[in-house]
Structures are given as structure tokens and as C-alpha cells.
Amino acid sequence: MGRRDIDESDFRSRPSKRGSRPRTKQRPEHSDAVTGLVTGVDRGRYTLLVKDPDDDATGTSDGRIVTAMKARELTRTRVVVGDQVDVVGDVSGGEGSLARIVRIQERTSTLRRTADDTDPYERIVVANADQLVIVTALAQPEPRTGMIDRCVVAAYDAGMSVLLCLTKADLASPDELRALYEPLGVEVVVTRRAPTGRADGGAGGDAGQAVGGLVLAPESVEEVRGRLRGLVSVLVGHSGVGKSTLINALVPQAKRAVGVVNDVTGRGRHTSTSAVALPLPVAVAEDEPSDAFDGWVIDTPGVRSFGLAHVEVAHLLNAFEDLDEVAQECPRGCTHLADAPDCALDDWIERSPDDERAARAARLSSFRRLLSSRTGSDA
Structure with missing residues (x-):
């Protein structure tokens, strides 16, 4: 039997013992409905960007910010x-x-996590994203490869x-982590x-970039921006790794709260409390204001665990075409x-x-490390 994703919409309640009036199976077509992108969720209210029909999908940020709630028929369906x-x-x-x-339109991708590796309940983090950006500090706090x-x-x-995305390269070399993940x-x-x-140009950084008398070097910010253009990118990472600082540099108007790392525990304080989608500006110079954007950046709350109870080993293997082909010969x-x-x-x-041989061995070793993390504990 093939894999089947189960979510809240699969729930079916029993009819009341007192009986109820038969309900028609016909539902309104809502032919006059317009399309909106969910950019924020807050206690049952959803912030949407409703584009004007004449605008293309990623050309400008022109559109209306609309507040919405879910229709009754979507009560048990999660909108993210x-x-x-x-x-x-x-x-x-x-x-x-x-x-x-x-209505929720068909999703092109769904990033999920569970509380731990035994929790059967999947939590949808974001939908329709193209790229996951894992933000990890090279020091203060130390990188945790298990989480990556x-x-x-x-x-x-x-x-x-x-x-x-490896941050704080002014404190430590990125070479070791490159060798682990590039294979x-x-x-x-x-x-x-x-x-x-x-x-x-360091002194001219945008407000919110400076931390402890330092700002992100502009050239490194632009290198990140180049990897995000034209995509919907989700940023995840431990608290204190510099995720909010990076987002403020990429999207100055975001003004995300920036935290500090505790000197005793080596951990950061959660500063992002909910996921939010932000348009990635084409230009950020103060003397060149522009509403044009090219991509989306989705900030998520800092996490300390990422359960994988929902991931099947065979499905993970499918992501590595060369290894998957060879594995067909396994007993x-x-x-x-x-x-x-x-x-x-x-x-x-x-x-x-x-x-x-060396390159293949490195790739297999890295894959097996990922495979072990499917059921192992964080490093």
C-alpha cells in the first residue's frame, strides 16, 4: 500500500444521538472568490495578501492586506x-x-514536524515553500549537527x-560543516x-542588524539574497543563531526582534513567536525606496527539537537518486x-x-548519518 498523508480533514464525527436535520451535500461554489496568500496567523485570524488581478505573482508587493477567518466547513482543517x-x-x-x-488550494509542498520521534501528530510548519534555509551559528551557540x-x-x-546558512564566520571556520553537508x-x-x-559600508547597515557593536557584512547579506531570489524560502534555526538579525538585513521593514545568547546556557531566547511571510525586496538602499520584490522569506519561531515520526525511510531514500537506484538491489x-x-x-x-571512491564514501556516510537521525537523538 502506498503512502497516504492524513491530516485534520480526514476527521469524521458521529451524528448526534438526538438526531439532526439532514444536511445537503451541495456546497456553494463561491465562484466570486478571490485568491489570497496567507502571510500570518494569529489566534484564529489570518492575514492575507490579496493581489490585484493586473499584477503578476512576484513583480510588486502591491495588493490588499485582508483579515479573514475560516469558514465553518474548514473548522478542522489547518490553514498555515x-x-x-x-x-x-x-x-x-x-x-x-x-x-x-x-477553500485551501492544493499545496505544492508541506513542511512538517512532530514534537518528538514517537509523537503521531504531525504539525504543519508552512506550505508551498520551495526551499528550507537552515540558519546555524558557527559559534555562540555551538552548531548542533543533529538538529541540522x-x-x-x-x-x-x-x-x-x-x-x-552558516552565520558568525568571524568567530569560527565553516570548513568542517561544509565537508559534512556538501556531499x-x-x-x-x-x-x-x-x-x-x-x-x-559596515557603518551604514540597516537598523536592527547591529548586535554588540557588529553588523552583518553587506557582501555576505547580498550573497544570501542571491540564493533566495524568485523562491519561497523558510528560515529555521535555534534561538540565538542570528536568524532574526539576518532577516532584518534582508527585509529592513520586518523589524524582527533580536535576542542574545545566554552566557551560562549557551542558548538564545525565543524572539520570533509565530511564522510570518515577508516579501524579499529587490533593493534595500534607503535612497532607492522600492515596493518591488522577488521572492518570499518566511520566518519561523526558534526551535529546539524537530521530530521526524512522520518520515518514512523509503521516502527519504527517494531524495538521493543515485543511492535509491543502488538500494533496489538490497535484500x-x-x-x-x-x-x-x-x-x-x-x-x-x-x-x-x-x-x-572517496566522494561516494563521503556521500554514503552523510546519508547514513541522516538515516540515523531519523530515529536517533539530537547531537
């Missing part, structure tokens, strides 16, 4: 940031107006690409901080781990040409 929804009612965006979400591995697994399971096909980008009084029930007897992946290494 990134969803494209059909909306009826008052979509003027005027003060005090309230629209109604009547789990985020990579969740992204591949969702069909998303992965970008590893998996994970792209890596590095940011560093510079003193606010630098003559090359039935093979775990593909290092201690698995007669695993075809080990033979693949032994049979490889001398000039490819």
Missing part, C-alpha cells in the same frame, strides 16, 4: 502560512473588515531544496559580522545502515573506480 486560499466576503482590506476563507540533519531530512521528505547536495552560504565603524527489509548485512550500498563503494 504559505497557503494559497480562496476568500469571499469583505476583501476590501478596510479597517474592521473581515473576509472568509472557503533532522531539518535536512524534513526538507527532503517535503520535496524542498536545502540551503545551509549531500546541500548548498552552503556563509555570513560574517564586521565592526559598525568599518569604512567599507528485503534492509535498513541501509552501516551494520546492515549484505547492503548493496557497501558493494557500490567497493566496486567504484578509484577516482570516485
Whole structure:
């Protein structure tokens, strides 16, 4: 039997013992509904961006900010940031107006997590994202590869690409983490901080970038921006790794709260309390104001765990085409781990040409590390 995703919409309640009036199966078509992008969720109210029909999807940020609630028939269906929804009612965006979400359009991707590896309840983080950006500090706090591995697994399971953003390169070298993740096909980008009084532009950083007399070096911010253009990117990371600082540099009007790392525990304080989608500006210079944007950045609350109870091993293997093809020769029930007897992946290494063996071995080792994180604990 193939894999089947189950969510809140699969719930069916029993009829009342007192009986009820037969309900018609016909539902309004809502042919007059307009499409909105969910950019924020707050206690049952949804912030939507409703685009004007003449605007293209990513050309300008012109549109109406509309507040909406869910229609009754969607009571048990979760609407999340990134969803494209059909909306009826008052979509003027005027003060005090309230629209109604009547449909959720088909999702192209769904990033999920569970509380731990035994929790059967899946929590949808965001929908319709193209790329997961894992923000990790190289120091203060120290990087946790177990957490990175789990985020990579969740992204591949969702069909998303992965970008590893290593921050605070002014404190430590990124070489070790590059060697761990580049064999998996994970792209890596590095940011560093510079003193606010630098003559090359560091002093002119946007408000909210400065932390402890430092700002993000403009060239490293622009390198990150280049990896986000034209995409819907979700940023995740532990508290204190510099995620909010990075977002403020990319989207100055965001003004996300910036926290500090506790000197005793080495952990940061949660500053982002809910997911929010922000348009990625094409230009950020103060003397060149522009509403044009090219992509979306979704900030998420800091996390300390990323459960993977929903991820199937076979589905993870599908993300690695070369390994998946070789694994078809494995005996039935093979775990593909290092201690698995007669695993075809080990033979693949032994049979490889001398000039490819090291690269193949590194890729298999990295894959098995991800596989172990599926049921192991955080590093």
C-alpha cells in the first residue's frame, strides 16, 4: 500500500444521538472568490495578501492586506502560512473588515514536524515553500549537527531544496560543516559580522542588524539574497543563531526582534513567536525606496527539537537518486545502515573506480548519518 498523508480533514464525527436535520451535500461554489496568500496567523485570524488581478505573482508587493477567518466547513482543517486560499466576503482590506476563507488550494509542498520521534501528530510548519534555509551559528551557540540533519531530512521528505546558512564566520571556520553537508547536495552560504565603524559600508547597515557593536557584512547579506531570489524560502534555526538579525538585513521593514545568547546556557531566547511571510525586496538602499520584490522569506519561531515520526525511510531514500537506484538491489527489509548485512550500498563503494571512491564514501556516510537521525537523538 502506498503512502497516504492524513491530516485534520480526514476527521469524521458521529451524528448526534438526538438526531439532526439532514444536511445537503451541495456546497456553494463561491465562484466570486478571490485568491489570497496567507502571510500570518494569529489566534484564529489570518492575514492575507490579496493581489490585484493586473499584477503578476512576484513583480510588486502591491495588493490588499485582508483579515479573514475560516469558514465553518474548514473548522478542522489547518490553514498555515504559505497557503494559497480562496476568500469571499469583505476583501476590501478596510479597517474592521473581515473576509472568509472557503477553500485551501492544493499545496505544492508541506513542511512538517512532530514534537518528538514517537509523537503521531504531525504539525504543519508552512506550505508551498520551495526551499528550507537552515540558519546555524558557527559559534555562540555551538552548531548542533543533529538538529541540522533532522531539518535536512524534513526538507527532503517535503520535496524542498536545502540551503545551509552558516552565520558568525568571524568567530569560527565553516570548513568542517561544509565537508559534512556538501556531499549531500546541500548548498552552503556563509555570513560574517564586521565592526559598525568599518569604512567599507559596515557603518551604514540597516537598523536592527547591529548586535554588540557588529553588523552583518553587506557582501555576505547580498550573497544570501542571491540564493533566495524568485523562491519561497523558510528560515529555521535555534534561538540565538542570528536568524532574526539576518532577516532584518534582508527585509529592513520586518523589524524582527533580536535576542542574545545566554552566557551560562549557551542558548538564545525565543524572539520570533509565530511564522510570518515577508516579501524579499529587490533593493534595500534607503535612497532607492522600492515596493518591488522577488521572492518570499518566511520566518519561523526558534526551535529546539524537530521530530521526524512522520518520515518514512523509503521516502527519504527517494531524495538521493543515485543511492535509491543502488538500494533496489538490497535484500528485503534492509535498513541501509552501516551494520546492515549484505547492503548493496557497501558493494557500490567497493566496486567504484578509484577516482570516485572517496566522494561516494563521503556521500554514503552523510546519508547514513541522516538515516540515523531519523530515529536517533539530537547531537
